[in-house]
Amino acid sequence: MAFETVPISKLISRYTSNEAIYLQNGRVLVTPVNRMELFSLPVRLDAITALICIRGQIRCSINLKEYIIKENDLFLCFSGDIVQIHHAENVEGYALLLSSDYLDELQIELKHRTDTYMNVRHNAVIHLPYEEIIDLKPYFTLLQKYIRKNNLYVVKGLVQAVSYAIIALRQEYGTEYCVESSIKESRAQQIFDRFIYLLDIYHTKERCLKFYADKMAITPKYMSLMVRNFSGRNALEWLNEYVVLEAKLMLNYTNMTILEISYRLNFPTQSSFGKYFKQQVGVCPKQYRMTVNKE
Numbered sequence: 001m002a003f004e005t006v007p008i009s010k011l012i013s014r015y016t017s018n019e020a021i022y023l024q025n026g027r028v029l030v031t032p033v034n035r036m037e038l039f040s041l042p043v044r045l046d047a048i049t050a051l052i053c054i055r056g057q058i059r060c061s062i063n064l065k066e067y068i069i070k071e072n073d074l075f076l077c078f079s080g081d082i083v084q085i086h087h088a089e090n091v092e093g094y095a096l097l098l099s100s101d102y103l104d105e106l107q108i109e110l111k112h113r114t115d116t117y118m119n120v121r122h123n124a125v126i127h128l129p130y131e132e133i134i135d136l137k138p139y140f141t142l143l144q145k146y147i148r149k150n151n152l153y154v155v156k157g158l159v160q161a162v163s164y165a166i167i168a169l170r171q172e173y174g175t176e177y178c179v180e181s182s183i184k185e186s187r188a189q190q191i192f193d194r195f196i197y198l199l200d201i202y203h204t205k206e207r208c209l210k211f212y213a214d215k216m217a218i219t220p221k222y223m224s225l226m227v228r229n230f231s232g233r234n235a236l237e238w239l240n241e242y243v244v245l246e247a248k249l250m251l252n253y254t255n256m257t258i259l260e261i262s263y264r265l266n267f268p269t270q271s272s273f274g275k276y277f278k279q280q281v282g283v284c285p286k287q288y289r290m291t292v293n294k295e
Contacts, residue, residue, distance in 0.1 A: 005046035029097040039085040051075040056091035094140035188230035203242040
């Protein structure tokens with residue numbers, strides 16, 4: 001099943017701040033991050049997101065992995081990642097969102113650069129010297145200016161420049177990820193990382209722990225033990241959270257009926273999905289959707 005991704009334009013339709021700026025059918029978005037409405041709900045964007053934090057602190061998650069973004073940090077995540085901001089405190093900074101088709105048009109293949117991709121997958125947040133953050137800031141200011149003027153050529157040049165600047169900074173200051181370093185990881189971490197990778201692929205189809213353990217050629221009991229040892233939570237908790245998160249994404253950002261969502265998540269009936277969702281979330285899918293729409 002192809003995952004549902006949300007275009008920038010749809011995200012913007014839920015964001016009322018006049019500080020948000022976007023261009024060309026919502027393909028480029030630049031916004032200050034002192035307000036976090038954009039990511040208050042989990043969302044799987046059809047865009048690469050880059051954020052620089054000048055001041056304050058943000059607690060967020062990518063595909064359920066939590067990060068703390070602090071002063072002078074650079075955050076980067078890819079199209080298809082599930083992003084949510086959980087808490088923000090006295091934050092100043094800028095966020096840049098670039099749609100996948102716009103990056104393809106500019107022939108900027110951030111996700112297809114193996115070194116950059118693996119580096120970000122290992123750690124989405126890197127800390128930069130203050131001088132590097134200050135050097136990045138003008139890109140965001142100029143992008144805001146020329147998006148307002150609808151000067152597509154200048155915007156194109158600025159997007160290319162800031163994209164390659166981010167790649168260079170990731171290569172210079174990011175923790176190098178390589179096969180040799182992964183070998184040094186604990187057995188528990190290796191199993192946890194593999195389990196989360198498999199969950200990301202199969203959680204809409206498989207809710208049986210044995211399926212994931214078989215994929216790793218280990219027993220479900222051993223897999224659960226290693227997952228708990230590394231993360232503090234058991235494998236079933238992670239599995240349920242992935243399924244519920246996917247359900248919330250579809251309830252929040254699509255017009256699919258609850259029956260359609262039930263089938264997408266491989267539940268035999270709408271009733272069984274509703275019971276599962278209420279057990280995990282505390283309210284039924286319909287009530288959850290109504291509450292989110294009101295907010």
